Amino acid sequence: MPASTTCPIVTWRSSRNGCTSLTPSEVLALVSDPAAESGESGESRRARQAGGRPRQRIANRLHAGVLALVLLSTAAAQAAEIKVAVSANFAAPLRKIGVDFEKESGHRIVASVGSTGMFYAQIKAGAPFDALLAADDETPARLEKEGAGVAGSRFTYAIGKLVLWSRTPGFVDDRGEVLRTKAFSHLALADPRLAPYGAASLQVLKALGLLETLQPRFVTAANNTQAYQFVASGNAELGFLALSQVYQDGRITEGSGWIVPQEFYSPLRQDAVLLARARGKPAAEALLKYLRGDKARAIIRSYGYGL
Structure with missing residues (x-):
């Protein structure tokens, strides 16, 4: 006699081969209509429903729980990691800006700190950055011209x-x-x-x-x-x-x-640019948009930058 299989409720179902995963839509269908899986007739179902209030309450609770899990999974899928190459002079302001941005967006900033010239060489060599916050305006313009930066994404975030x-x-x-x-x-x-x-x-x-x-x-x-x-x-x-x-x-x-x-000395115009690998990546675009907002600009000014 084969060993019995115990499958966790809601996310799995029994089959002759063990446990089979269900899609969220399948799970929602089952908890909304428990008879759908069994093929129960409409007449039998009505008879069962007449005295099946407790079971219906359980189904309702399962439905709410699964819906919450689906929503949480969707939110997790929408959150993303943004890899930013940031000039050393702007590391502290970005860290402070990042606290609010991450809280509001759910995205996470992963910053690498260094010199603009070093980052240029790394980006040209294929380093997996989504955005560059440079200490000048020439390097982002050069990357944009060479196709390593997204055309039209460049802007001055600080002086x-x-x-x-x-x-x-x-x-x-x-x-x-x-x-x-x-x-x-x-x-x-x-x-x-x-x-x-x-x-x-x-x-x-x-x-x-x-x-x-x-x-x-x-x-x-x-x-x-x-x-x-x-x-x-x-x-x-x-x-x-x-x-x-x-x-x-x-x-x-x-x-x-x-x-x-x-x-x-010549003005130190510091430009940001979205890099080619992040083209169409909503999280990276959201960060650059946030840098142009009032909250970020107030923090930038507090560190002595011009705007």
Whole structure:
């Protein structure tokens, strides 16, 4: 005698071969009409229904439970993971924006933080990113032109600002005159070949007539995050950083800094672009739309960016 098979109620049914899965529509049909599976006649069904109130109540409860499961499954299917390549200067704002976006949309942001130049090379090599939040406007435009970015999706999400920063309070004056002194041995900056903020740092030093004098003191970082780490750890007394890294709600949060006047470097227009692999992907499109909204823009301003 074959062993009996016990199948979980609702999602499975017995058959000669064991348990067979049901589609949501099949399950809903069965709990709405328990006789449908058995082929019971209409007359027999009416006789059963006359005294079958308890069974009907059970069926109603099953119907409600299955409907809830179907709705939950649909919601889970609609939620998606968004892989974002984000310039190091914008990591903290994106993290804060992401909390509200994920709560409101159900989608999840998976961010990779680095330099814009590095991300360009990775995207061209086939890295599976859905969107790029760059530290410049040239890289997204280039990706769009080369077909790696979706035409018409590019927009400026922030205008960056540069700061000369030290972890030591009072060390940096409000005009950056410390650069003309011998009070420091190391000056950190992001790699100018890969990071727009690093290139802007060179423009500032050239405008001040200090580039050749200070070049021997450079400590070159892979990106803005590493430049900050060099200064915060004391390995460099000073560093050129993105203002957003040390600024919150209208003030520099620690140490001392000189917010470099815009006249000394080209505007740091930071563009976002939807990448080709995410074409037609609603979740990625929703994130870029959210970045243009009032909530996100308020957060962006709070980190010292222009808009």
